[in-house]
């Protein structure tokens with residue numbers, strides 16, 4: 489059985505019908521948001537991170553029916569910011585295979601919004617990123633990139 | 646894999662309760678646990694339209710809705726101020742913030758998981774679980790039972806105890822090898838040991854303690870419960886951890902009191 493839902497995807501209202509046991513991950517990829525990556529599908533890796541009403545959630549864990557009436561954001565909807573943040577990751581060698589990058593960027597861009605008045609500390613960044621796994625980088629390059637990004641952003645503000 | 650044959654979004658708790666009486670029905674929390682393993686739900690009950698996500702300060706207690714997320718527990722300033730940051734400490738190592746934005750208090754309690762950091766903390770406090778039909782149940786009674794077909798609506802936490810929660814993990818966001826909580830109220834100290842890896846249990850107390858009797862209390866608590874072997878630790882290792890962490894937590898509360 490399919491259920492009609494209406495939600496805002498990257499600023500555009502969309503109406504679709506979904507089976508009750510389809511996850512948001514599947515639905516978003518079917519709707520063209522290929523930045524949303526499939527990883528463990530057991531809530532453990534953070535590759536599938538998207539925003540629900542501005543907060544990072546795991547699209548492999550949220551049922552698509554539950555997007556009804558909510559705002560969903562993927563990296564496709566944050567392209568100008570993604571370009572800038574991606575530059576920092578590349579500069580620090582934080583993008584190797586790059587598969588974890590969209591989930592990582594969705595998490596960091598959400599973190600930026602949780603710290604409107606100051607740059608988060610390195611310890612806060614490490615804590616915030618604990619749910620984002622990466623098999624290539626060893627994480628230190630991600631942390632360097634995030635620290636530099638937040639510091640530069642703060643100076644610009 | 647989670648299979649859902651029929652999805653329902655009831656408008657009232659009574660409607661939700663009636664749906665929950667059907668065979669093969671379950672309430673959807675954040676679906677973090679439900680999505681693992683093989684589950685076929687004939688009726689999946691989504692309570693997200695019923696306004697069950699809140700943390701209310703009621704003076705002598707807090708009232709928390711079942712759909713309050715673990716991230717809400719971690720970031721709530723009033724809750725963490727009242728309990729010395731214990732909620733942030735207890736949930737801050739559960740997977741990651743994206744997961745904690747999904748997982749709910751109701752699902753964490755109703756699941757009565759043998760690895761639960763949340764249940765360990767709550768058993769150390771004076772709490773009551775509200776079930777729609779049954780009414781208020783002390784958390785220790787609730788924790789000892791199994792899956793009743795009721796709706797967990799909210800939790801009341803009294804502010805009368807100070808608490809310290811500690812866990813040991815093989816790596817930062819793994820399941821715990823052991824989690825303990827020690828609390829202090831008018832009646833003295835209480836020790837809870839969880840993730841042994843069996844359901845959390847009150848292990849010792851209430852008992853008055855001093856800096857010199859705290860080590861014996863920790864030993865008594867660690868000896869009072871059973872432990873299991875597993876990939877996150879052998880039973881003797883977990884028992885040793887439980888004693889050391891319980892002693893540290895008790896001493897930390899005593900030292901805070903002396904300051």
Ligand SMILES: Cc1cc2nc3c(=O)[nH]c(=O)nc-3n(C[C@H](O)[C@H](O)[C@H](O)COP(=O)(O)OP(=O)(O)OC[C@H]3O[C@@H](n4cnc5c(N)ncnc54)[C@H](O)[C@@H]3O)c2cc1C
Nearest residue numbers: 671672674675676677678679749751752753755761762797
């Ligand atoms: C990979 C992974 C790692 C984890 N690591 C830890 C850890 O280290 N420490 C820890 O403490 N926890 C851990 N957990 C458990 C997690 O914190 C949650 O407790 C768990 O996901 C259940 O919460 P949920 O909201 O996802 O509930 P669901 O999975 O949606 O539901 C769990 C159960 O509760 C029932 N239920 C949900 N809400 C209600 C309600 N209001 N009334 C009646 N029944 C209800 C459901 O029907 C189901 O039976 C982990 C979970 C996962 C998936």
Ligand code: FES
Nearest residue numbers: 527528529533548
């Ligand atoms: S794919 Fe969602 S957490 Fe791994």
Ligand code: FES
Nearest residue numbers: 585588622623624
């Ligand atoms: S760069 Fe390959 S998984 Fe992170």
